[in-house]
Amino acid sequence: MPPIKDEVIVAPAAQENGLALMLAELIRENLAAHPGKRRDLEALGARVGIVARDAGVSLTLDFRGGVVVVHDGLLPRRELTITTDAEKITSLSLIAIQHGLPVFHDQTGQGVVRDLLGGTTRIQGLLRHPLSLVRLTRLMSVHS
Numbered sequence: 001m002p003p004i005k006d007e008v009i010v011a012p013a014a015q016e017n018g019l020a021l022m023l024a025e026l027i028r029e030n031l032a033a034h035p036g037k038r039r040d041l042e043a044l045g046a047r048v049g050i051v052a053r054d055a056g057v058s059l060t061l062d063f064r065g066g067v068v069v070v071h072d073g074l075l076p077r078r079e080l081t082i083t084t085d086a087e088k089i090t091s092l093s094l095i096a097i098q099h100g101l102p103v104f105h106d107q108t109g110q111g112v113v114r115d116l117l118g119g120t121t122r123i124q125g126l127l128r129h130p131l132s133l134v135r136l137t138r139l140m141s142v143h144s
Contacts, residue, residue, distance in 0.1 A: 007031060007041060007067055014072040019052055020059040024070045026093055027139060034144045040135040042066040048136055049074045049081035052089055079129040084121035093140050102137045
């Protein structure tokens with residue numbers, strides 16, 4: 001079996017972005033623990049911006065068919081941009097997955113829905129790119 005290429009790359013400019021480093025490591029760990037998540041990584045061909053409003057930090061996850069490059073700041077031509085507080089970004093990784101879809105009827109899922117409806121979390125592109133959001137959620141979730 002050939003060695004697996006580096007699927008998660010942190011761009012040089014993002015090396016000082018703590019949130020970028022944390023999310024890169026989360027994706028690496030999820031791929032190692034749940035090899036089935038590679039299907040979502042390979043299927044994603046989108047740019048996803050993430051803004052931690054309270055920390056004044058932003059990044060872009062640039063998915064390129066089996067590889068994700070994590071950049072500091074927001075790159076243009078993003079399909080999705082998630083804006084919320086740093087704590088809520090990490091809680092998104094706790095969303096349960098059931099039958100391939102995010103679960104919103106448990107405590108964690110209900111909290112995400114409350115944040116979306118209350119405006120503390122915004123997802124630009126949600127209605128135009130729902131499948132990209134589902135794939136991103138499955139990839140980022142610590143659950144299989």
